[in-house]
Amino acid sequence: MAEKSNFSPENKTLPFSAIIPFIAQFIKKNNYFLITTHIDSDADGLGAQVGFFYLIKNIGKEIKVYNHEKINQRLEFMIPPKFLDVYQYADENSRERDFDFFDEYLKKASLLILDNSEVNRLGYLGEYAKQNKIPWLSIDHHDLTPARHILVDSGYASTCEIIWDVYRFLEIPIQPEAARALYAGMVADTGNFRYPKTSLRTHIAAGELLMYGINPNEIFRNFYENSPIKRLQVLSEMVTNSRINTDRKYIIAELTQDLKKKYSLEPGESEGMVSQFLAYRDIELAVLIRETDEGTLKASLRSTKEINVAEFAARFNGGGHKNAAGLAMDEPYLPAKEKLIQALMDFIN
């Protein structure tokens, strides 16, 4: 969905989305902010937080950050030290401490959710907000219905792109650290400027951020050329043992606990493996079946074109989008796997 705009070679003024003045008003109206993002915070959520943090600091107001988890090691490269000074996160024992903090700080601060509009996906902070009916505002770019407290425009390729537009609207200069984090978030959510929502505006935003001395190759390499070699070894074994059918264009691969242990694969290190199979023209449906630590089954499905994997996942109470879905089966791995493969065969044929 490329942004509809009257931006052209003749008219070089890039219009603002209707949500931007509302965001600006929210910033002007409040003096204290608490910002958060969804559970399993990603590069876009964190980048938008860093960008927003510097913006608020720049206008001399107070801001704190609370997420459900420590920053993923993979994403530490994009986080400036100054941001860590105000960064708080949950752990198994912090519920009481965190609730005390919310009690205190939310007396004066406004709650802002970035890159997410579901209170149920916030962890303790969401629990607290629901219990205490705390008003919140979200800034998001997913496909959802806008509401008074949900400022969403799905024409943006990332939440970082929205924050960049807020800087532009308010005419606030961007600090290099903020520019780098915003750029990184854009790269992550657009798959290095390739996914369908990548627009003219995305490129203008990224181009402007480059003026702050960002090295695009350094950012790219951190995201896409940063895997441990054991990932390739695991993939290689997975492919060797997979079912591949080039006529019906599918692959069904399996990641067992044995394989994970053999290569000491950490949680998160298998992320994105299933999508990689779609890089080959013989594959239009990729399924990765995983044995969980609890001995049950989870599966990720990716497809191209008209193959609707969300429809398939729904048969097992899973969900997702047409071309990307997931499901979980709460039963012992081996029989669950057989059931799933049988259902997949019926689906394919």
Ligand SMILES: [Mn+2]
């Ligand atoms: Mn995002």
